[in-house]
Amino acid sequence: MVSGEEWRTVIHLVSGGTGGTLGAILTCPFEVVKTRLQSSQSSCPGPYVLSSNPWACLKDIVKCEGLSGLFKGLGPNLLGVAPARAMYFCAYSWTKDRVNVCLPVRNRDTPFVHVLSAASAGFTASTLTNPIWLIKTRLQLDRNAGNSYGRIRKCVAQIYHKHGLVGFWKGVTASYWGISETAIHFVIYEYLKTKCLSRQTHSRTDNKKSLADFAGFMVCGACSKTFATVVAYPHVLN
Numbered sequence: 001m002v003s004g005e006e007w008r009t010v011i012h013l014v015s016g017g018t019g020g021t022l023g024a025i026l027t028c029p030f031e032v033v034k035t036r037l038q039s040s041q042s043s044c045p046g047p048y049v050l051s052s053n054p055w056a057c058l059k060d061i062v063k064c065e066g067l068s069g070l071f072k073g074l075g076p077n078l079l080g081v082a083p084a085r086a087m088y089f090c091a092y093s094w095t096k097d098r099v100n101v102c103l104p105v106r107n108r109d110t111p112f113v114h115v116l117s118a119a120s121a122g123f124t125a126s127t128l129t130n131p132i133w134l135i136k137t138r139l140q141l142d143r144n145a146g147n148s149y150g151r152i153r154k155c156v157a158q159i160y161h162k163h164g165l166v167g168f169w170k171g172v173t174a175s176y177w178g179i180s181e182t183a184i185h186f187v188i189y190e191y192l193k194t195k196c197l198s199r200q201t202h203s204r205t206d207n208k209k210s211l212a213d214f215a216g217f218m219v220c221g222a223c224s225k226t227f228a229t230v231v232a233y234p235h236v237l238n
Contacts, residue, residue: 008093013086020085024077029070031077033057035140073136075152080132084125091121109189109194118186122179130175131168134159162188181232188224196220 024031033054061069096117102110107113138155159167196216 013090017086020081024081025074026156028074028077030054030191032061032070032072032140035073035101036061039141072142073139076132076136076139080129081134083232084129087128088121088125092117095120101219102118111191112191113180114187115160115183118183119179122182123176126172126175126178127169130172133175134168154176179231181228184231185224185228189220190226192220192224193217 036057058070067071068107096109096113097117099113103113135152135155138159139151142151142155159170163170200213200216
């Protein structure tokens with residue numbers, strides 16, 4: 001018989017993996033554009049200068065590489081985002097539950113608990129999935145067309161030949177700096193979610209969830225993530 005805690009863990013694993021996968025597919029073109037702009041690398045050969053305008057960069061990629069160019073790195077991204085998001089939300093929930101149990105009731109679900117939980121989840125996910133994100137970034141910066149599977153194998157071989165196994169964790173230290181973004185994100189999200197739940201509880205007579213409730217949580221997540229990204233963005237360029 002599955003306990004309530006084990007069932008919650010499964011829910012976080014499945015929800016995190018599914019949501020992360022859908023998000024990766026829908027936002028892949030913007031990820032490619034972002035990576036190109038951060039690297040100042042053009043999609044076209046020759047002395048072409050990459051525009052700093054995102055939409056111009058988007059057209060540049062389509063013109064020189066075709067529509068498939070907007071989905072470079074999607075393969076390893078999908079292989080990484082599902083386990084990364086699953087591990088992240090599972091670790092966050094697990095850490096929060098464990099920390100809350102050790103604290104007096106009045107100190108539970110405080111910003112301290114949320115920061116500690118987010119940091120633990122971020123460290124775990126960043127360490128285990130760094131090789132996948134490294135390969136994804138290399139592929140997105142590759143201007144050459146070709147078989148995706150072949151390019152992935154070539155990329156893996158080049159990294160291993162030049163740096164060995166440790167090369168797959170290149171940039172992981174910079175990823176740890178990104179934990180600050182995660183902490184800010186979840187502290188704000190938990191605060192907004194609490195306010196949203198309180199407002200929803202006072203405005204209805206039953207315990208049934210409505211579409212408006214989920215929309216409210218989506219707005220909370222979008223607002224908190226946007227603010228955290230703006231504040232912690234410089235670490236991405238390191």
